[in-house]
Amino acid sequence: MEKAHRLMAAVFMFTVSLVIAGCSDASVDHSEMGSDNSQQEEQSQESEEANEEGKKVFNLDVTEEHWMFNDEIMSTAWTYNGTLPGEEIRVQEGDEVVVHVTNSLDVPTALHLHGFPVPNEMDGVPGVTQNAIMPGEEFTYEYQSDVPGTYWYHSHQDGATQVDKGLYGVFIVEPANQESYDVDEVVVIDEFASSEMDMGGIDHGGMDMGDMEHGDMDMDGMTHAEMMNAMYDTMVVNGKASPQIESIDVEEGNKVKLRFVNAGLFTQVVSIPEHSFKITHYDGQAVNEPDVLNDTAFRIAPAERYDVEIEMDNPGAWEIQVFAEENQERLNALIPLVYDGYEGEELQTVESISSFFDLTTYGEAEELNVGEITKEYDMLLGSDDGGETFTINDKQFPDHEIYEVEEGDVVKVTIANDTDFDHPMHLHGEFFNVISKDGNPIQGSPVLKDTLNVRPGETYEIVFEAKNPGNWMFHCHEFHHANGGMVAEVRYKGFEPTFTPDPNVPNKPE
Ligand SMILES: [Cu+2]
Missing domain, CATH: 2.60.40.420 (Cupredoxins -  blue copper proteins)
Known part of the structure; x- marks a missing residue:
C-alpha cells in the first residue's frame, strides 16, 4: 500500500509539471493567432452578424485547459469554451441555430451534433461529410432545430482521444409546448483515467498515445476489458468528481426533470433512491404513456440519453447512485439530491437494486407509422x-x-x-x-x-x-x-x- 501511494504521488508530481509546461505553449499559440487575424476577424464578424439576425448564434472555442475534477485531481482537458462539459446550448423548437467552431488546439477537430437529424454536410464527420477543422481554423455549422429533445455535441475526429479529453457538451431543443419544471438539469456522466493525466502531458511533448497504452502501462497480455478497467478510475458527473459533484437542490413539491447523458465509454447503472419517477424520453424522443417506476435502476450506455421526471415528495438528503457495472468498485459516483432545509445532513442512498428497467415492456403500445419494408x-x-x-x-x-x-x-x-x-x-x-x-x-x-x-x-x-x-x-x-x-x-x-x-x-x- 505504502509503496503504491508513493508511486502515485510521484506520477502526479510528474504530471503536474508536464501539464504546466504544456499549457504555456498553448497560450503562446493563442496570442499569435489573435494578433495576425484580428482585423480580418472583425470585418468578417460584422458581415456575419448581419446574416445572423434572428438566428441563435453560438461560438465554441476548442481549447486546452487545466481542469480540476475536484480539489486533488487536475488534468489537461480539451474543452469547448473552457468548461467541462462544454457550454450548454439550449434553444427553442423552430430556432435557426448557428455554431461557429474555432479550433485553438494544435490538432485538427470537428463537431458532430449527436442524434439531431442535420443535413449531411453539417454532420461533422471528417473525411465523410467535411475536412477536419485544422488548428487556427474555423467552421460554421447551421441547424434548423425542428426536432425537440436532449442531444449532445462532441468531436468526431479521433473520438477515443478527443471526447475522452473532454470535447463534449449538451444540446437541448425545448419543444414549443415545453412542460414547466421547477428544476430542469443535465446529468452528464463520464469517466476519466488518471493514468491519462500523464498521457496528456507526454502526448503534448510528441509521444504517441498508442505507445503509452501498450507500452508504459504494461498492458501487454491484458484483454480489452481488463485494460479499460485498469485505465479508468474516476467517475465524472457534470465535469466534477467526488466529493465535488454538484448537488441537485430541490424543494418539496417540485417537479424535477433530469436529463441523463452518457458521454463516456462504460455502460452505467443509475439508481434513484426512495422516489417514484418516470422515464419520459429515450435519446430525446418521447415515450408513450410512461409508467411510474419504483426501486428500479436503469442502464445508460455510451451516447444514450434518458430524460427522467421525478416528483419531490420525500424530503431529505439523498444520493443518486451511478456506477459502471463492470467496474463498480472504482467507477461509482453519488450525486447529492438535497431538499431545502436538509443541507449538511447525512446523505442516504440506495441500499440494493431490486429490478432493472426494461424498455421492451415500458409504456403503452402504439401503432408505428412506417411503411412496408423495402x-x-x-x-x-x-x-x-x-x-x-x-x-x-x-x-x-x-x-x-x-x-x-x-x-x-x-x-x-x-x-x-x-x-x-x-x-x-x-x-x-x-x-x-x-x-x-x-x-x-x-x-x-x-x-x-x-x-x-x-x-x-x-x-x-x-x-x-x-x-x-x-x-x-x-x-x-x-x-x-x-x-x-x-x-x-x-x-x-x-x-x-x-x-x-x-x-x-x-x-x-x-
Ligand atoms: Cu462497441
Whole structure:
C-alpha cells in the first residue's frame, strides 16, 4: 500500500509539471493567432452578424485547459469554451441555430451534433461529410432545430482521444409546448483515467498515445476489458468528481426533470433512491404513456440519453447512485439530491437494486407509422478474442460494410452481438424504431432512438425510413471499438458529398 501511494504521488508530481509546461505553449499559440487575424476577424464578424439576425448564434472555442475534477485531481482537458462539459446550448423548437467552431488546439477537430437529424454536410464527420477543422481554423455549422429533445455535441475526429479529453457538451431543443419544471438539469456522466493525466502531458511533448497504452502501462497480455478497467478510475458527473459533484437542490413539491447523458465509454447503472419517477424520453424522443417506476435502476450506455421526471415528495438528503457495472468498485459516483432545509445532513442512498428497467415492456403500445419494408440488412458485431479488433459483418473500417439505400426506402437492420462487450450502436442522420429484441416484438411504447445498446448475445431488429440523403456513419460509440474497426456506413444511392477530401488534412472519423 505504502509503496503504491508513493508511486502515485510521484506520477502526479510528474504530471503536474508536464501539464504546466504544456499549457504555456498553448497560450503562446493563442496570442499569435489573435494578433495576425484580428482585423480580418472583425470585418468578417460584422458581415456575419448581419446574416445572423434572428438566428441563435453560438461560438465554441476548442481549447486546452487545466481542469480540476475536484480539489486533488487536475488534468489537461480539451474543452469547448473552457468548461467541462462544454457550454450548454439550449434553444427553442423552430430556432435557426448557428455554431461557429474555432479550433485553438494544435490538432485538427470537428463537431458532430449527436442524434439531431442535420443535413449531411453539417454532420461533422471528417473525411465523410467535411475536412477536419485544422488548428487556427474555423467552421460554421447551421441547424434548423425542428426536432425537440436532449442531444449532445462532441468531436468526431479521433473520438477515443478527443471526447475522452473532454470535447463534449449538451444540446437541448425545448419543444414549443415545453412542460414547466421547477428544476430542469443535465446529468452528464463520464469517466476519466488518471493514468491519462500523464498521457496528456507526454502526448503534448510528441509521444504517441498508442505507445503509452501498450507500452508504459504494461498492458501487454491484458484483454480489452481488463485494460479499460485498469485505465479508468474516476467517475465524472457534470465535469466534477467526488466529493465535488454538484448537488441537485430541490424543494418539496417540485417537479424535477433530469436529463441523463452518457458521454463516456462504460455502460452505467443509475439508481434513484426512495422516489417514484418516470422515464419520459429515450435519446430525446418521447415515450408513450410512461409508467411510474419504483426501486428500479436503469442502464445508460455510451451516447444514450434518458430524460427522467421525478416528483419531490420525500424530503431529505439523498444520493443518486451511478456506477459502471463492470467496474463498480472504482467507477461509482453519488450525486447529492438535497431538499431545502436538509443541507449538511447525512446523505442516504440506495441500499440494493431490486429490478432493472426494461424498455421492451415500458409504456403503452402504439401503432408505428412506417411503411412496408423495402430493404433488409444484417449487422453482425464481432471481435477477436482479446478485443483488439472489432468488426461489422467481418469487415473493419475503412474497408467497411456499406448499406446502400434510396430515398423513400424503409430499411430493416438486424443487429446481433457475437462478442463479450456492450456495443452502443449509433446511426447518424435518422432516428430508428426498435421493433424487436431476441425475436420478441416490443410490447410497450414505441422505442425511437439514435443509439441502441446491444449487449452480448442480444439481437435487435430496427427500422428506419430513408428520408435524409447523405453518407451516414453507423458505428459503435465505445470509441475504442470504433477505432478497432466497428464502423459501417449508410450511403444513399447517387448522393454526392459537397466537400472534397483534402489529402493534406488528417481526417480521422472513427
Ligand atoms: Cu462497441
